[in-house]
Amino acid sequence: MARSRSAAALVSALLAVSPLLTGGTTPLAAPAGVAALVPHPGQVAVAARAPHRPCPEPSPAVPRPSHPARPTPDATQGAVGGPALATAGLATAPGTPTPPPVTATSWVVADLNTGAVLGACGPHEYGVPASVQKLLLAAAFMPDLKPEQKVRVTAGDLDFEPGSSAMGLVLDGEYTVETLWLGLLLNSGNDAANTLARLGGGPDGLAGGLREMNAEARRLGAYQTHAATPSGLDGPGQYTSAYDLALIARACFAREDFRRYASTREAQVPAQPPAHARGFAMFNDNQLLFKYPGALGGKTGYTDLARHSFVGAAERDGRRLLVTLLGAENQPQAGWQQGAALLDWGFGLRPDTAVGRLVDRTPDRSTASPAAAAPSAVARAAAEGAAEVRPAGGTGERSPLLLAALAGGGLAALVLLFALVRRRRARRGM
Missing domain, CATH: 3.40.710.10 (DD-peptidase/beta-lactamase superfamily)
Structure with a gap:
């Protein structure tokens, strides 16, 4: 029990300082398997949604036929690509004309x-x-x-x-x-x-x-x-x-x-x-x-x-x-x-x-497919939508070192965290 409380404290501390380490302003969300250790899960939920602005729709509203309920995935929504995209409504840059009304949801x-x-x-x-x-x-x-x-x-x-x-x-x-x-x-x-x-x-x-x-x-x-x-x-x-x-x-x-x-x-x-x-x-x-x-x-x-x-x-x-x-x-x-x-x-x-960007990830086929090998802790965390990092540029990327630190806990987490800080400083010429 003491070890669990210690791990929870470590995770909470890492999440609290994550903006300072990554150059962003939004704390990270705890990856799957770690959130259970955190005393107040609501404090580490994904970034809050942007203010809701309704999307333009045709007038009068187009009737939609009834159909079976759509699937509800057990996954976390996050502001991938930028915080302005974390909305169920309209996301446009200031001063841009209103988009045309469409029926697309x-x-x-x-x-x-x-x-x-x-x-x-x-x-x-x-x-x-x-x-x-x-x-x-x-x-x-x-x-x-x-x-x-x-x-x-x-x-x-x-x-x-x-x-x-x-x-x-x-x-x-x-x-x-x-x-x-x-x-x-x-x-x-x-x-x-x-x-x-x-x-x-x-x-x-x-x-x-x-x-x-x-x-x-x-x-x-x-x-x-x-x-x-x-x-x-x-x-x-x-x-x-x-x-x-x-x-x-x-x-x-x-x-x-x-x-x-x-x-x-x-x-x-x-x-x-x-x-x-x-x-x-x-x-x-x-x-x-x-x-x-x-x-x-x-x-x-x-x-x-x-x-x-x-x-x-x-x-x-x-x-x-x-x-x-x-x-x-x-x-x-x-x-x-x-x-x-x-x-x-x-x-x-x-x-x-x-108003945001498409994350740029070049597929790497040089490694075995996930079907052929068990994924690492970092890969599992990424696949489950964990730990969105927002650097100074305002775009959403994942920091594998910080993901591993959060997932690993203990001394390994501190070592990886120290490596992350050094790498960030080296990039900034500090």
């Missing part, structure tokens, strides 16, 4: 080049992704799967909700990975999603693919995202946020091959005798690509539970902007049109406008 407009968040509505609110989740599939496997590799379709690949979107794969048909990527992004093929996830999952097949997708979300810093299906079809415990979608989409658009696939308007599916003796054409279902000047592509999504979701990007005068939105209705504007209106708003802002 949450959205983010960000600069693809700099990572600056220009504005947002409930960026960290949990939502259901629908087919925009296919971007996480692309982020996870496009770097490793060879486009010329050929894949034979199995019965399991064709096991998905009847009537949902598909590119038209046939059992025992043989397709290149490149054709599958095109079918995934142009036709939102759920059959392509299952096939690519199985291939990327290696010996564990589809299950391994899902584990790697969720590992990729963690590598990118998308801690509010969990995939239960590779296609985005609704599944238990599946969720994301508009902010996480922006992180994932930015990683995708950083790749030349993804940009090429996403901007393709028409592609040919090769013949697969006897079912498709001559092959057939498929067309991109993202209308932004056809009707918005400078469009770079993106992804549409819809399920009864998720409603309409959308990710789109466009370039104008050298600026490349990204929009993500969740929970939209298709009236009075389609999802892509709501995205286009938000892009117009973003392009109308000064280039240096920012």
